[in-house]
Amino acid sequence: MSGLLGVAVMGAGHMGADHIRRLDRVVSGARVAAVADPDAERAKEAVGGIDGATVHTDVEAALDAPGVEAVLIASPGEAHEEALLAAFARGLPVLCEKPMAPDSAGALRVVEAEARLGRRLAQIGFMRRYDAEYRQLKSLLDGGRLGRPLMLHCVHRNVSSPPHFTSAMLVTSSVSHEIDAARWLLGQELSAVTVLRPRPSASAPRGLLDPQLVLFETEGGAVVDVEIFVNCGFGYEVRCEAVCEAGSARIGETRGMLVTGAGSARQEVPQDYLVRFSDAYDREVRAWVDATRRGRVTGPDAWDGYAAATVAEAGARALETGVRTPVELAPRPPLRDPA
Amino acid sequence: MSGLLGVAVMGAGHMGADHIRRLDRVVSGARVAAVADPDAERAKEAVGGIDGATVHTDVEAALDAPGVEAVLIASPGEAHEEALLAAFARGLPVLCEKPMAPDSAGALRVVEAEARLGRRLAQIGFMRRYDAEYRQLKSLLDGGRLGRPLMLHCVHRNVSSPPHFTSAMLVTSSVSHEIDAARWLLGQELSAVTVLRPRPSASAPRGLLDPQLVLFETEGGAVVDVEIFVNCGFGYEVRCEAVCEAGSARIGETRGMLVTGAGSARQEVPQDYLVRFSDAYDREVRAWVDATRRGRVTGPDAWDGYAAATVAEAGARALETGVRTPVELAPRPPLRDPA
Amino acid sequence: MSGLLGVAVMGAGHMGADHIRRLDRVVSGARVAAVADPDAERAKEAVGGIDGATVHTDVEAALDAPGVEAVLIASPGEAHEEALLAAFARGLPVLCEKPMAPDSAGALRVVEAEARLGRRLAQIGFMRRYDAEYRQLKSLLDGGRLGRPLMLHCVHRNVSSPPHFTSAMLVTSSVSHEIDAARWLLGQELSAVTVLRPRPSASAPRGLLDPQLVLFETEGGAVVDVEIFVNCGFGYEVRCEAVCEAGSARIGETRGMLVTGAGSARQEVPQDYLVRFSDAYDREVRAWVDATRRGRVTGPDAWDGYAAATVAEAGARALETGVRTPVELAPRPPLRDPA
Amino acid sequence: MSGLLGVAVMGAGHMGADHIRRLDRVVSGARVAAVADPDAERAKEAVGGIDGATVHTDVEAALDAPGVEAVLIASPGEAHEEALLAAFARGLPVLCEKPMAPDSAGALRVVEAEARLGRRLAQIGFMRRYDAEYRQLKSLLDGGRLGRPLMLHCVHRNVSSPPHFTSAMLVTSSVSHEIDAARWLLGQELSAVTVLRPRPSASAPRGLLDPQLVLFETEGGAVVDVEIFVNCGFGYEVRCEAVCEAGSARIGETRGMLVTGAGSARQEVPQDYLVRFSDAYDREVRAWVDATRRGRVTGPDAWDGYAAATVAEAGARALETGVRTPVELAPRPPLRDPA
Structure with a gap:
């Protein structure tokens, strides 16, 4: 063209x-x-x-x-x-x-x-999948230098949630990013999900279960924990640590200018995902x-889109029932790259 | 005297x-x-x-x-x-x-x-409780500047486990430090425990369930997750992040001299708890x-010693059964400081 | 258009x-x-x-x-x-x-x-001037929150110098970036330059005075020191710290994924300016x-181009003579933005 | 005994x-x-x-x-x-x-x-010489893994100076720590000193030349630059970077608990040398x-005490005259450890 x-x-x-x-x-x-x-x-x-x-x-x-x-x-x-x-x-x-x-x-x-x-x-x-640090991490894991990944520790925080955001949407909307990232980083489907519900933050809108701790198990036996906290108040933070057999790797640490003044050394935390992932x-x-x-x-x-939706639905049920919920995927039809 | x-x-x-x-x-x-x-x-x-x-x-x-x-x-x-x-x-x-x-x-x-x-x-x-950073964290939480604590994320890694270390001892011996730290930092008893078991690391001795993800709930509704990994191979790491209503605080980050050479900037990771907590x-x-x-x-x-032992035992049962296990404490007898 | x-x-x-x-x-x-x-x-x-x-x-x-x-x-x-x-x-x-x-x-x-x-x-x-961190620093200085800038500490390191690189080119070619950055960040012309010459690194080509410590004074009384080291061997590093009356700000710290393994926590150092400033x-x-x-x-x-060239020439003379050398600029002709 | x-x-x-x-x-x-x-x-x-x-x-x-x-x-x-x-x-x-x-x-x-x-x-x-990080640095330099040291970049900042502190005392009192540290880390005597005087900070008492940039040359051809700023207002900071032929090493970075809240991630800066060097x-x-x-x-x-005093005096003259000042040491008498 x-x-x-x-x-x-x-x-x-x-x-x-x-x-x-x-x-x-x-x-x-x-x-x-x-x-x-x-x-x-x-x-x-x-x-x-x-x-x-x-x-x-x-x-x-x-x-x-x-x-x-x-x-x-x-x-x-x-x-x-x-x-x-x-x-x-x-x-x-x-x-x-x-x-x-x-x-x-x-x-x-x-x-x-x-x-x-x-x-x-x-x-x-x-x-x-197009973020520079996620790509570094993916490439490190694929390279095998740290051995097999055993766990992912994820943190996902927003300053505040939009109006009409429901407790289920913490899993189905916010955590869907971690669902895809985990599937992609580990190269495995997620097979079960459990959700722990701490007493909600006083800053969360009344009735919203925020934060939550969402736990995934994969078909290969890895465990993924995700803190989702959409009314944390202070910034937009997305972190991920991959714990492997021979080392761990962390992305999403605060970066940029370090200002020392008035008794502390500070780095700015971005307020918005459009800034962090621009x-x-x-x-x-x-x-x-x-x-x-x-x-x-x-x-x-499209399969990635379907798998994310299915895991998210299981997560919403796990949130509601409070128990470990298996993920049931349909058989995967073949898809062919046109080239 | x-x-x-x-x-x-x-x-x-x-x-x-x-x-x-x-x-x-x-x-x-x-x-x-x-x-x-x-x-x-x-x-x-x-x-x-x-x-x-x-x-x-x-x-x-x-x-x-x-x-x-x-x-x-x-x-x-x-x-x-x-x-x-x-x-x-x-x-x-x-x-x-x-x-x-x-x-x-x-x-x-x-x-x-x-x-x-x-x-x-x-x-x-x-x-x-006598470590400088843990004390900083305790003092910050008690001061209330960050609001109520909602979650603790803990990481506890050892280079390798001693001979005869059992899967239960990851909870009863290693995690007992986090059990006490969580009780002390939050000022609450732990009320339930769940243990997730990733597929063990190839570096773990045969039969040892290592690492584990241990999840505590507190009587006040906080959630504590602990990665315990006693054959991580690379160093002794103890980290803790307290997630509160108005901010989070992290301790246990690598510190000390930063050496830049041969394509990377490096900080040494201690190999032993006697070094880290000397x-x-x-x-x-x-x-x-x-x-x-x-x-x-x-x-x-002594009550702290008893509570830690009781939570650890519940943790060992949770590891064995794979399900959430409540913690049952005896009534607390009065103890009086001699002075 | x-x-x-x-x-x-x-x-x-x-x-x-x-x-x-x-x-x-x-x-x-x-x-x-x-x-x-x-x-x-x-x-x-x-x-x-x-x-x-x-x-x-x-x-x-x-x-x-x-x-x-x-x-x-x-x-x-x-x-x-x-x-x-x-x-x-x-x-x-x-x-x-x-x-x-x-x-x-x-x-x-x-x-x-x-x-x-x-x-x-x-x-x-x-x-x-288009790097995100330099722009953060410029904006911080212009905002005045830290007071007047008093000093800039700069570090500029290359893995190795190209063939035919001369001692003078450390100042006229490499440091020309810091010359422009200092003029831009401080909003002042540089008025004098002194060059200190440590005993050269064993890794520098024979006869090349590498590294050097280049010191600028500005017309407003600020001082700028630049370590230029073009055969440092380990990576491409550009750092700048602005020391102001009420605080300091640092840019160019290593960033990105943090890998813990084998006794150390490491971040990659870029090898090339096209990577760092891409x-x-x-x-x-x-x-x-x-x-x-x-x-x-x-x-x-064009005036910025001329000023940088003039300062660089004074720097080359300072390197040769070993003494403080004033910078003499021609009168500045008016230039008009076409719009 | x-x-x-x-x-x-x-x-x-x-x-x-x-x-x-x-x-x-x-x-x-x-x-x-x-x-x-x-x-x-x-x-x-x-x-x-x-x-x-x-x-x-x-x-x-x-x-x-x-x-x-x-x-x-x-x-x-x-x-x-x-x-x-x-x-x-x-x-x-x-x-x-x-x-x-x-x-x-x-x-x-x-x-x-x-x-x-x-x-x-x-x-x-x-x-x-008894600080853990300085000892790490000394041991690294002595080990020779990074090659010969070429430069030291030092920063020494105090919140405010005591009453009656004079411009010369920035060199003779404050920088005397860096004089000894440089002699000890490099294992060389300092042979010349130059002092650059930026326009003083508005926070400095009237008449005090604060900050200063103090430059030492060693008998072995290394260069040491020291920012001394005794009315920086925000904290007590002592940093040192040793630039060697095959890498650099930095000590004195801010450490301890990292608090994220209200748009920034912060670490506390100590306010006093008794805290930092306790x-x-x-x-x-x-x-x-x-x-x-x-x-x-x-x-x-005692020779270390004498050498520090002599270099400090040369520094005070360099501050006054504005020119590079050689350091003249008396012949070193033999001293014998009693054991």
Whole structure:
């Protein structure tokens, strides 16, 4: 492909607008060809000033707009399945933000639809796989220098949760990042989940079980613990330590300028995931654009989206029942990279 | 008290010899008055050159030796109860290494014996309470600046386990330090324990379940997770992070000289607990000597020894059964500081 | 400007090839329109596969090639003046790699030529101004929270020096980055320089005075010390500490994954400036492309290039003579941002 | 020696009182036998409650008091020479706080007096040689793993200077610690000194040249730079980086508990040298007591005290004149360890 890749962006909210800016201003090789959002004003505002981008309220119309060669789905989760199937129907490569679908049943339908196509079209937006430190860790683990990984200790903290965030969403939305990261880092499926519920923080909205300690077991016998704390108040922190047979490796430590003054030495803690993972998003979209222009589909696939949804659902049940809950995955259909 | 405190040391093994050296050479205000060990040669060697110290193979004989005003018990755990009761019978203040007794029944007998005396005589050797960083953390939590503690994340790693170390001993011996630290830091009893067992490390002796992830719940609703890994191969690491409502605090990070060379920046990891906690042992014994000379008994008490033993036993059952196991404590008898 | 900015790249060596890749693959909004290098084969190889880029051995021909709207100069320093003047003659905006010219006389001619144009066209490639940590530091200093800066302590280490690197080049080439960074961070001209010469490292090529300690004084009374060590053997390190009236701030500490194993905790030290400052180069070129498309010229200007050259020359004399050497700057001609 | 070493302490001010407490309460093997201070009340208060310690206003009377076997000099610098000579006259081993004498002439008289005795009696209180990190660094440098040391970068910051502190005292009093540390770490005499004077901090008392950058050259061709800043306002910081042919090593980094809260991750910076070097003082006095009881004299000697005084004087001249000032040492007389 010699020209710029024409991308239709589904969704012009917070995340969609950020991807529109990224395609237009940051990542080379692509251009925004169309934007769809039920709120036409919001869509118009998001594309403001981008030459050649058309605005739509309808998904299908956007996919059929002139110059559209690929799709980036950044609409709310409930709208993903329809958009994915529409893209599949047109043979368009897709980058779909997580979650791939709001539940595992929908996610499985996407997997099966793509399986029927006989070739991959979808990449799922688990952007941590594109973070420099996560990649260092993955490469270290794969290299085998530290032996087999035995445990992952994960910490995931947000300043505060958005309105209407439920106790189950701590697992199904927030921890879904750790679910994918654990599957990817360890190269294993998660087979069971247990959730411990400390007495909630006084800073959590009334009724929200925050924080939680979520424990996964893998099919290979590793254990993953995740502290999820979405109203910690002080910053956005994502840490991961892989404990292996011959050493441990830690990522996500605070970094950057060290200021000494007034009795302490301080480093700033980022307040927002768009700050902490800004490079990862850039790298993810760049990798997707590059692969797509070469006719390839790489990165996390629909099965990863389905597995994450299924583990998250088991986690939500474990939270409710207080007991260890097995994860039951459907048989994995074959998917083929188009190249 | 104007002269030096005469101390009888029970046990002249690794730990006993270290305490004899400490009383003789490091800590002011005390002197070794007697040493007892079933192996007379070992006892003789340990006191070699210390003026005025007598050597015994019998506990009672050592306690009755001239100049003995206090007792430091560093014999194997099975010998502790007898030595404690003998000290109580003579009204001698005691510093007793952990575990106070090999099981909770014995520990409870010690608690009851001291309760019958009507005043405290025993301090239990949970030396982490004397570590500078643990004290910083305790003081921060007590100050309330970070709000209520919600979770503790603990890591406890040894280079390798001694011969005959069993899977249960990871909980009952190694994690007993975290059990006491958690009770002390949080000011709460532990009420339940669950143990997750990852597939063992290839470096662990055959049959040893190493590492383990031990999970405690407290009566106040906090959650404590402990990675215990006694054949990690690379060093002795003890870390603790307290996650509170308004911030988190971490201790046990690697410290000291930073050497940059050959492609990396490195800090040494200590190989041994006597290195990592050497200052804590000094401070513990110094505090005990100082208090004893002033006629006081401070520090962790017999109840702390009993509670640790009871939680550890519940942990061993949880390891065996794989399920969450409640901790049942006897009613706490009143104990009174002698001063 | 609605289309992509057509850029002519002068020089297809190590740095030129990297910028060609960056314009083509990383930074949005630009395309490589032409490449000039005396070695036609090298130029051809560097543009390989880039649609619409023409190849030249002659600077003027490249600037006159179809679609050229801006120039990126990455040829050797001796070729910069000619290329800059040719760009000025055509009214083309330029991003010129450092050094702007091999000596201060040449640099002054460039300043004067641009002054005669009556508007800015040139941005000089001091890429540290685009590094995230340097920008944090600049913003902290400008904010005034730490009071007035009194000293900068700088460390600049390379694994090894290229062949033919001279003792003077430690100051004129390597330290030129610190010269610009100090002027920019402090907002002051450097007024004198002294060089201390430790006995050279055994790892330095015979005859090379490596390392050196270079000391600058500023017109405002601040002091800047720079360790320059270009055969340190172990990695690429650039650190800077700003000591202010009410605190200090440090950047350039090792960061990233922390691996604990075999007795030590380690972080990798980068081996190459293209690794350490890769993001800074991306950000620099992106900022230049963005500004150019909006008809603006921002970033370090020709005066910065001239001042750096003049200070570097004084430094080379200070190295030779061993005494404190004042810096004499020509009067500063007015330059106007075109917008 | 079987009993406790009886020590006469000269001086009952801040430092003297701290040493009295240390001998009485912290370090084993010694006891306070006598205290001398011109202010009898202050002396009385400092020994309050110590059994068997006599109080004096006269140095000679204190040295002749019953049970005095060794002397610890913690009086003001002007009183040191007299006390040292009095101790020498009685053959008493001495630990003398720095500075050994207020000027190099007095220091030389002490060296010569001890040389005439034909054996060592004096240890000088350069306590950094007993700090755990400095010892790690010394051992690393001596081991030769990093090759020859080429440079030391030192930082020495105090919260604020005492009243009547002069610009010269930044060099002669504060930097004297770095002078000794550099001589000891490098195993070389310092041969020249240059002082750069940034514009003083607004927080410095009027007229005080604070901070300063003090540059030493050694006879072996190494370079040592020292930032001395005694009114930095925020804490007590002592850092040292040794740059060697094959790597660098840094000590003095902030350590201890890491608190994350309110947008930043913080470590406390100590406010006082008695906090930062408390362990070093303990270890110094313990080593002195142990050696003295074995009839040995170890640690920094009178020549170290003299060399530090001479370099400090050259530094004060360099500060005044603004030019590089050579250091002229007298010939070194032989001194013999008594054992």
